[in-house]
Amino acid sequence: MNEYKIIENIWFDxxxxxxxxxxxxxYEKFEEIGMERGxxxxxxxxxxxxxxxxxxxxxxxDKEFRAEAAAAGRKKRSKAGDEFLGAKADSALSRIRAINE
Numbered sequence: 502m503n504e505y506k507i508i509e510n511i512w513f514d515x516x517x518x519x520x521x522x523x524x525x526x527x528y529e530k531f532e533e534i535g536m537e538r539g540x541x542x543x544x545x546x547x548x549x550x551x552x553x554x555x556x557x558x559x560x561x562x563d564k565e566f567r568a569e570a571a572a573a574g575r576k577k578r579s580k581a582g583d584e585f586l587g588a589k590a591d592s593a594l595s596r597i598r599a600i601n602e
Contacts, residue, residue: 504531504543504544505552505556507531507534508527508531508549508552508553511527511530511531511534512527512553517530518570519575524546524549524550524553525546527549527553528546528549528550531543531549
C-alpha cells in the first residue's frame with residue numbers, strides 16, 4: 502500500500518478523528534505501521550504534515566469539525582440504544598397493565 506494512502510487512512514479513521522488526533526499522533530501511528538512493515542525509510546514528520554495540509558484537507562481538518570463529527574456519531578449511537586430501551590419499556594409496561602386487568 503502506498504505510504505500516502507496509509508496516512509490518509511489513519512487521518513480519516515473514525516477512532517482517530519474521535520480522539521481528536523493531531524499531526525504528531527498521526528506520525529506516531531504512521532511510524533508504528535512502518536516499523537511493523539519493516540520499512541527502512543519513510544517520510545519525515547514535516548513531509549507528512551505538509552502532505553496532510555496540502556493534499557488531504559479536502560474535508561475540514563480543524564479540531565472543532567472533528568469534535569463535532571465525533572459527537573454526532575456518539576449521539577447517533579446513543580439514540581439507537583434509547584429507541585431499543587424505549588420499545589422494551591413499552592413492552593414491559595403493556596404486560597404489567599395486562600396483568601393488572
